[in-house]
Amino acid sequence: MTASPVVLRMDGISKAFAGTAALRNAFLEARSGEALALMGANGAGKSTLMNVLGGVLSPDSGKISINGREIAFRSPRDAASHGITFVHQELTMFPTMTVAENIFIDDLPSSGPLTSVGEMARQSQSLLARLGAAISPHDRVEQLSIGDRQLVEIARALRHRARIIIFDEPTSSLTAPERQRLFDVIRGLKSDGVVIIYITHFLDEIFSVCERVTVMRNGETAWTSSMSEVDPAKVVHLMLGVTENEGRIRHPKTSISSPLLSVEGLSRAGVLHAVSFDIRPGEIVGLWGLLGSGRTELLRALIGLDPIDDGSLRWDNGDGAVPVVPAQLHAHVGIVTEDRRGEGLHLPLSVAENVALPNLSSLLNRWKLVDRGRQNSLADSMIRRLRIKVSGRQQGVGTLSGGNQQKVVFGRWLATSPRLFLLDEPTRGLDVSAKTEIMRLVVELAEQQCSVLLVSSELEELMRVCDRYLIISRGRIIGQLPGSADTHALMQSIAMLGEEAKVAS
Numbered sequence: 001m002t003a004s005p006v007v008l009r010m011d012g013i014s015k016a017f018a019g020t021a022a023l024r025n026a027f028l029e030a031r032s033g034e035a036l037a038l039m040g041a042n043g044a045g046k047s048t049l050m051n052v053l054g055g056v057l058s059p060d061s062g063k064i065s066i067n068g069r070e071i072a073f074r075s076p077r078d079a080a081s082h083g084i085t086f087v088h089q090e091l092t093m094f095p096t097m098t099v100a101e102n103i104f105i106d107d108l109p110s111s112g113p114l115t116s117v118g119e120m121a122r123q124s125q126s127l128l129a130r131l132g133a134a135i136s137p138h139d140r141v142e143q144l145s146i147g148d149r150q151l152v153e154i155a156r157a158l159r160h161r162a163r164i165i166i167f168d169e170p171t172s173s174l175t176a177p178e179r180q181r182l183f184d185v186i187r188g189l190k191s192d193g194v195v196i197i198y199i200t201h202f203l204d205e206i207f208s209v210c211e212r213v214t215v216m217r218n219g220e221t222a223w224t225s226s227m228s229e230v231d232p233a234k235v236v237h238l239m240l241g242v243t244e245n246e247g248r249i250r251h252p253k254t255s256i257s258s259p260l261l262s263v264e265g266l267s268r269a270g271v272l273h274a275v276s277f278d279i280r281p282g283e284i285v286g287l288w289g290l291l292g293s294g295r296t297e298l299l300r301a302l303i304g305l306d307p308i309d310d311g312s313l314r315w316d317n318g319d320g321a322v323p324v325v326p327a328q329l330h331a332h333v334g335i336v337t338e339d340r341r342g343e344g345l346h347l348p349l350s351v352a353e354n355v356a357l358p359n360l361s362s363l364l365n366r367w368k369l370v371d372r373g374r375q376n377s378l379a380d381s382m383i384r385r386l387r388i389k390v391s392g393r394q395q396g397v398g399t400l401s402g403g404n405q406q407k408v409v410f411g412r413w414l415a416t417s418p419r420l421f422l423l424d425e426p427t428r429g430l431d432v433s434a435k436t437e438i439m440r441l442v443v444e445l446a447e448q449q450c451s452v453l454l455v456s457s458e459l460e461e462l463m464r465v466c467d468r469y470l471i472i473s474r475g476r477i478i479g480q481l482p483g484s485a486d487t488h489a490l491m492q493s494i495a496m497l498g499e500e501a502k503v504a505s
Helices: 046-053 076-081 099-103 117-130 146-159 176-191 203-209 232-240 295-302 326-330 340-344 351-362 372-386 402-414 432-447 459-465 487-504
Strands: 006-017 020-031 035-039 061-066 069-071 084-087 164-168 195-199 212-217 220-226 261-268 272-279 284-288 310-316 321-324 333-336 420-424 451-455 468-473 476-482
Touching: 006 046, 020 035, 020 046, 020 195, 020 212, 035 046, 035 203, 035 232, 046 164, 046 195, 076 084, 084 146, 099 117, 099 146, 117 146, 146 176, 176 195, 176 203, 195 203, 203 232, 212 232, 220 232, 232 487, 261 295, 272 295, 272 310, 272 476, 284 295, 284 432, 284 459, 284 487, 295 326, 295 420, 295 451, 310 326, 321 326, 333 402, 340 402, 351 372, 351 402, 372 402, 402 432, 420 432, 432 451, 432 459, 459 487, 468 487, 476 487
Parallel strands: 020 220, 035 195, 035 212, 084 164, 164 195, 284 451, 284 468, 333 420, 420 451
Antiparallel strands: 006 020, 006 061, 061 069, 212 220, 261 272, 261 310, 310 321, 468 476
16 A cells, blocks of 8 residues: 655754753654654653644754645744644633634634624534534534534634644543544544644554554654554553663562551542542552543642542541541642642742741741741751752752752651652653652652652653552553562553554554
C-alpha cells in the first residue's frame, strides 16, 4: 500500500528560553489523511513544538514545510491562513453567544453594513452536519455539553478550511459516548484528507485513532514509527526514558502497622472513581500513572482543595482511627505541589518569611504579632537541617536555585511536624544532583515515621525510594505492586488499557 503524501514536515526545530533548551533539533512529519499521535511526558517539548507550528512561537533554528514549500509563520493568524488550527483542552468559547456566532466570531458574514445572521446560520448548519452534530446554530454555547462545545470548536476549524488540526488532550473532560463520537469525527476528517496531530496521555486512545506515533523526550524527537511497530509498553518506555542503572536509596520495607490514613470510595464525577487505599506510618507509597490519570486530582481531593461527591477518610490521631473530612486532614499534612513557584512559594518574600507562613500561630508573641526572633530561629534551623544554600535567611526565595527553592517548600511544612507528606512531582525542573538530594530527604522523612504519598512522572525516581505502588488510570486505582516490582511490571501496569484497545481495534 502506497504511503499518503507528506503534508507537514518540521525539521531541526530548536527553541530556548533564557538559555534553557525547550526543543533540540526536533523532527515531526505528518501525512495526508492520517492521525499522528504526539506523545511525551510533561515537559517533553510537545506544547512548545506545537506552538511553533501554530505561529505562537518563532523557532531559533529549523524549518517548517507544508506540501514541500518552506514557510515561516509570523503569528497564529498567519498559521491559520495556511490551514493550521488547534482544538484545545480548555475550549476557547464565548458561552453567552450562539453556536453560529462562535463559529464565525473572527469573521462574521455581512450583508452591507449588517451581519448576515441567516447566512451565518446556513453555513454553520452545513459544518455541523458534516460532523454529525445534532445541535442548532441558534443554541447558546452555555447550554451545550462539553462534547457538543468541542464539536463547535472543530466546526470553527473547518470553517478556516483546516488542513492540519492539532487536538490537545481532547478527551480529558468527555464522557465515554462523547469520546467515541469524537473518534468518529476524527475518522471522518481523515477520510477528507485532513492531517490530525493528536496529543494525549491516554495510551488506549492512540491505538484507536492513530496510524503513526512520534514520541518526544527532553525536547528531542525520540522515536517515530507506525502504530503497528509499537505496543503500549514500548511507548511508555520511550516517553519516560526509563533506565536501569539508578540505584535505590533505600530498599522496600513492608509495614505491619495500623494505617495512618484510610481512604474509602473517594469519588468526584468525571474525575475520581471509588478510590480506596491505606497508607501506614513510615511508608513511601508511589502513585504511579501517566499525566492525566488523576494523580494530582486525588492529592487535591484528599485535603479539600477540590470537592468530593462521595467517600470517607479515617485518620489515626494517636488514640485510634477516627473519621475526618478533607479540610480536617489538611491540618495534618505537608503539601509539595508540582508548581513550586506558582503555588509553593511567595517569590518576593525572604526565605525566613516563606518558612514562617504556615507556622504563624506558633510564632506570635503576647501581642499577637510575629516574634522576629522565633521566626529567624525557625528559618535558621530549617536552613541547617535541609542544607539550603543561601547567603542568609533574608535572601529572597525567588533568587535561589530550583533545588534550594524546593527545599524551602519542604522546610515550611517540616516546621509544622506533619505525619503525612503529599508530594506532587517534587523534583520537576531540578538537575540530577538536586533530584537526588530531594529523594534522600524523602527517605529521611520516612525513617522518622512520616508517611509519604509520592507522585512522579519519572519512574526511575519512584523506584529509588518507594515501598509499594498504587496504579492509577482515569481516576481509578486499578492495581497495586510491591516495591520490588521491576520497570517492566510497572510499565505494563499502565499499558494494559492501551493493549486492550489495540487488540479490540
